[in-house]
Amino acid sequence: VLSPRERVGQRSETVRRANLSAIVRELHLLGPQSRSELGRRTGLTRSAIRGLIGDLVSGGLVEERPSAPAGTPGRPSSLVCPRADQAVVVGLEVNVDSLALATVGLGGTIHRLERVDRPRAHVTLDAIVSDLVDLGGPTVGRLRRDGTLVGVGVAVAGIVRRDDGVVRHAPNLGWRDVPLGGRLAASLGLDAPVDVANEADLGGLAEHRRGAAVGVDDVVYVSGEVGVGGNVIMAGQPLVGAAGYAAEIGHMSVRPDGGVCGCGSTGCWETEIGERAMLARAGLPVDGGRDAVARLMIEAVAGEPQARAALEHVATWLGTGAASLVNIFNPRLVVLGGIFERIHPLVGSTIDAALRQRALPPSRDQVRVVPGRLGVDAPILGAAELAFEPLLADPAARLRGLHAVPASA
């Protein structure tokens, strides 16, 4: 996110950096494209594109490949391709039930994606960091030796201070003010900070860049897990707030005289639509986790009345809260993630009906509610995207660092 400070007066010498950033970002988000497409998208002249691509090729971040097989008639043209092997990030995830690792290359190529279960219980920072180092340490070490590591991003089921990666509050992990970013960076032997963010924020980021909301500038993402979270993209930029705590939409009061929430308040949206509330209504163990949710889905598909009623209840309240968010944000798209992505095929019409009943007509007529496309992997893919941000914002810095690395063909 550009801060207002960064938008003001520009010296000419900063222009090259901004232009390199624009090109690398386009290639990362949209994939291989011709020079002329890049020119159209960035507004840069042909000669500017030529020079900048040259720098990026020498620096090993991109390569040019023929766009048509040899032997095809006509003048050969070429595609500018991001080099997924030469700029790689590691995403990590600390979820209530699992840990995950992803390695992703420039352009969004997923090299590896691995998830391991963990018991749903409070846990110390030491234990989590140790598990994360077991899971990701060897990969991080190898990428560093190869000179291809761009960064490490972490998704966590808690409220995170973006500046320093401190987890301010994570009730399901039993954490308050836990310095996850700093400790993990030290344990992985990294000089640079590890970027940490809330899992729902990152899930929304991933759906915006790689999933159901690609190309849509104004998006509300609502993710259902044990906690209900979300992210909001406005004019193409994620909502961050003063310290990165924004988009805690699960703690919107929808029924102030309602049930007690994990956050200490009452009647938060989460108390009506969170995983525990849904399982309780279905008569299933509230902490049954994935197995219980799987059983609920099977029962609901089979038409079992209590399971259907539980889903209908959640759907009505999901649409009610979504209407508030549509009135507040005027988005083009509401993307449902986590358990809401899974129940959407069964109760999408109930969600829509509640939304239509409560949202203001001008905003209501512009919005669609759709399920996410990335499933449980949205947060870890978002963690990888987070780790790419410094490179996308300033590829010039990396080009300087890479001058010593031979650009292999």
Add this chain to the structure above:
Amino acid sequence: VLSPRERVGQRSETVRRANLSAIVRELHLLGPQSRSELGRRTGLTRSAIRGLIGDLVSGGLVEERPSAPAGTPGRPSSLVCPRADQAVVVGLEVNVDSLALATVGLGGTIHRLERVDRPRAHVTLDAIVSDLVDLGGPTVGRLRRDGTLVGVGVAVAGIVRRDDGVVRHAPNLGWRDVPLGGRLAASLGLDAPVDVANEADLGGLAEHRRGAAVGVDDVVYVSGEVGVGGNVIMAGQPLVGAAGYAAEIGHMSVRPDGGVCGCGSTGCWETEIGERAMLARAGLPVDGGRDAVARLMIEAVAGEPQARAALEHVATWLGTGAASLVNIFNPRLVVLGGIFERIHPLVGSTIDAALRQRALPPSRDQVRVVPGRLGVDAPILGAAELAFEPLLADPAARLRGLHAVPASA
């Protein structure tokens, strides 16, 4: 607001335009300052500043004045000053109870501010446009003849499509899909469109630029009138949404089984904290308008129990909804406008208590709730700011247009 498209690759020839914009914006928002202050704020070099200021002086938008009286010892330095007489906007307001006119010069100098009552009733577009032309037509004509008119902005108590100034829905005026912007531009004899926006959006903009939230990047503004509206500033930029309908925070469902709202839904925030709800609880006529609100305030100050209870009820629900917004936006400041600005001195502690009870601690600890500073004039001053936007975004266009105008000293 810069769209993501505008942030990508920049040709060198667009740099001058961006730099002129940065300088004029700083001068408009912060007032007269030295060249070195301008350099520090914009990041521009001394020689760049010198050239750009020269252009702006020739174009009549700024002038340089000695910063100390003649005869003061030391080398004389000068202040760069926006010329409030040479670049003037007209703000107009269509409120439930009144119409207003403001003329404001570059730098925020208010030349004139006038408000006339209108009966609280449905009204045709023809009648309103005729009244607005009576109120503002002569001023607009004079400024055009002088070559100093920058633009016209309009605040209206309704939901507005920003693109074309169509009022999509204004229940208190009885309007649906009314082309206010186009009709007003035609009736004022203007070639350029008139910019129209929601009054609460503009009230928030004005508090951010000229009132209680100056210098604060993340702000939620909550305005209480007959309708409850607001605006949200995130990272310095107003929340707009897909079509300009965002920040309809008065239609957040806070009590879905609650009272019927003017919008057709039930239990919107407005049904608990809007002017009508407040007056009804106090036993006063719900459409008594300003007189009834004035009476309520007098009774509450005197300690009359029903009046106090009405204010306490509103304050509790105001804090409850504000907590949801704090969780959603993580702002530094919640600014209360309209009737909430007036009741804050009496019930600020109740508002704070409800907020503290429901907002998540990390976000809660960063936010303060304060009354606005601009009173009933916030929307009209915001309309003036809206009319300045095209000039602030591209002063170069105006410099071209002004080349024929002699720059008087």
